[in-house]
Amino acid sequence: MSRFVEELGDALPPGAVVTDPDVLETYRYDRTEWVTPGTPVAAAFPTTTEQVATAVRIAAAHRVPIVPRGAGSSLCGGSSAIDGCLVLCLERMDRVLEVDAVDQQAVLEPGVLNADVSVATADVGLWYPPDPASKTYCSIGGNVATNAGGLCCVKYGVTRDHVLGLQVVMADGTVIETGRRTIKGVAGLDLTQLLIGSEGTLGIVTKVRVRLTPLPDGASTMVAVFPTLGAAGVAVADLVASGLQLSLLELVDRTTTVAVDDWRNMGLDRDAAAMLLAQSDSPEPLRATEVARAAEICEKAGATYAAATDDPIESEMLLEARRLAIPALERLGDTLLDDVAVPRSRIPHLVARTEQIAAHRDVTIGTFGHAGDGNMHPTIVLPRGDEDAAVRGRAAFDDILVAALDLGGTITGEHGIGVVKQPFLEREVGSGNLAVQRSIKRALDPHDLLNPGKWL
Template sequence: MTVRTDPAALAALLEAIRHTLPAVRILADAGDRESYRLDETAYLEAGLPGAVAFPMSTGDVSALLMLASKHRVPVVPRGAGTGLSGGAAGIEGALTVVMTRMDRILEIDRANLCVVTQPGIINADLKAAVAAEGLFYAPDPASYESCSIGGNLGTNAGGLCCVKYGQTRDAVLGLEVVLADGTVLRTGGRNVKDVAGYSLTHLFVGSQGTLGIITEATLRLRPAPGPRATLLVFFDSLEAAGDAVARMTSDGLVPVTLELMDRETIRAVEDWHHLGLDVGAAAMLMVESDALGAGASAELDRAETASLAAGGRSMVRAADVQEADWLRQARRLALRALERQGTVRMEDVGVPRARVPELLRAIERSTAAHGVRCATFGHAGDGNLHPNLIFDRDDPDASALTHVVRDEIFRAALDLGGTVTAEHGIGAARRDWLPIQVGDPAVAVMRSIKDALDPLGILNPGRVLQLPSVAIDPVSRLERAGAGP
């Protein structure tokens, strides 16, 4: 089912925006709008936005949503467009609201170890700004040089240091959010502890632009950690690498990074970057410590012991911080290295950490049975793996086959007590599996939250939750909700 957007309603909305918000930049030209059709899920179909708006203040966002509600035009909130679930992809004829012009840091509050920021800032820029003050913002998606904080909040992004510091959600103290009708809501604040009522802050984090648009965030900072020490361990089998992860976990090791790359990924990265990785190995673990002083090398010693016990065949420690940065960059670029070889459908399954070896086996079994090329890497220390199905986009059979393999991998993850998405989100890509994973009662609660906050259903319709069985027809939904604008 597709969302119905009435061209006349869009034209009336654009006229109202030009009249009420003359300073807000609007893209109406089809060529310009085309750049906002897709996020990083190139394998998905997406609609061409009817217009693209670039607000510069909370007031602009509030007015845009008020007008969109009035004219019943669906709105797609968008950050930097690096998402991997289709959450920011276009909806045909809808208004895409891009938050990248709201990119100012409003305050670095040393006394309270927090930063107040607008959502459009790029993650790496925020990290650098607080690092200049001797502070540390932990959330660290591999895309940190190109993704926005708003997108990180929208997806509850994970990344390379969740083992130790958690996901984006764990760094959020408070938010300013604009609701679908233009109401500006503030949640949380600078308190480390705050249990006043339901945790609305955590409701919005990870809601993928379906409940409101985040216009400001108060984020937790930490004192700067030690410089990273990096260890690479190569294995003859994926199972052995998975076993090493399980051993480190049960040994109580909490490194800042515990990443896995399989043979295909090692080769793709090595072909591109020539780092001297062991291309004969079936798997590689990257273990990093940011413990202070001698703690870092002690932590890597323990990781080495666990890896040897699991059958590690060779190990390399980065000689210095620069070499460590270089190796980490190679891991961050794994997706780009694979994209040089075909269209990549990246999945994002997670399991309890001790079950990583079983998940790896299930991925291998399914891809081998269907003859689908797969490169797996991911945040093994979190139990979060990214099987990347590589295929020829012009071959419809190949595309259909990736769907079959995806379903088998999802089934395997759920059978292991896991999740179909650990950090990228349900978005548009995985909606069909949400009820299977969480069950109908949980979906019903999610839908009632959505209906309470967005009764007209204008915010990112059809993302996370399937469209209601009645097609988005805002007029009749409005009548059913008994509310008027």
């Protein structure tokens, strides 16, 4: 290992390779609280694709595993270190390289934060729609690695719907380009789509070409509160069936609402069992009609209050309450954050099953998520240091995965498999499918050096 570190340090610029244990301690972890990471031998901080390729080639020659990471915001252990690895951190590759207003595209380095893309493109009237609640601190490279979604995905889709091409360093240090500048194109296999969502196990993304979208000219927001989670679930199913072109449809339960309000004192309804947020960014007068219709549907489903606003400050406050869900719950104790998706018609069933699981396992679960596309984030909150509660919490986490599969859903909508959901992958995709995936991994990374132990 000392020879490896010495060779790496000689090949990369001064300060690009770190072995200080105090610094490495920071880069061992991602945001997954209940994963114990390994200890890396070094961390490298490249600033160019060539430096990434050099680091990969040297690691491959010494058979040193590589754990790539960006902002470290993974919630499934996807960027947690393993013993003896090189942490390849791309946070210094944070430039917006190109904004093309005519073709409505941008080229980004992987360390660019999600929210900064739309800031960089706003002057030309464009934005990048995938907007995770963590958009102010998650990076584009990580978004590509997990095929991240966000609050607006009900209308605009997820990361893979907005990526036109990638630059990727493969396991042997070879640099390839995938995709194209054109909107259409079917020359060869679609390696771009293969790499999106592969969690850094097939290649390391060093540039991303994204599709941009014209900025909406405004938005109207509806909030509705419900006496039961079940009634909110029924409203979600009815809204989906209505055909309204909502740009956002989010659900937040009482546990989460109270946690946010305790933290930020936002004047939220602390007595309601659930809150639904819906938004339309259609041109006027259609958007006013859509949110008014959404309010009617919620009232019919049992909402005790439903109202709409086109005031941007009020709308942003409501959306901020949703974005604060995870950090607000994290303040209450240790958290196990699930990420499951079901057909939208089965949201009421998933919500009911989650309540039953919380009662059966005697744990607190805060439920929130992207109700508009069936992707929910039941979050188990545990007293810190209580091992008995931790055992019950992990059992509840697994119960939620089983419930999602029973309802025809998936064990992960946007956070990935990482290390926490591997036991359930074969159950979802089947042994034959999993064998094909493993053969692809072996073909592209025969020595299993790229993020080993994650996904497969």
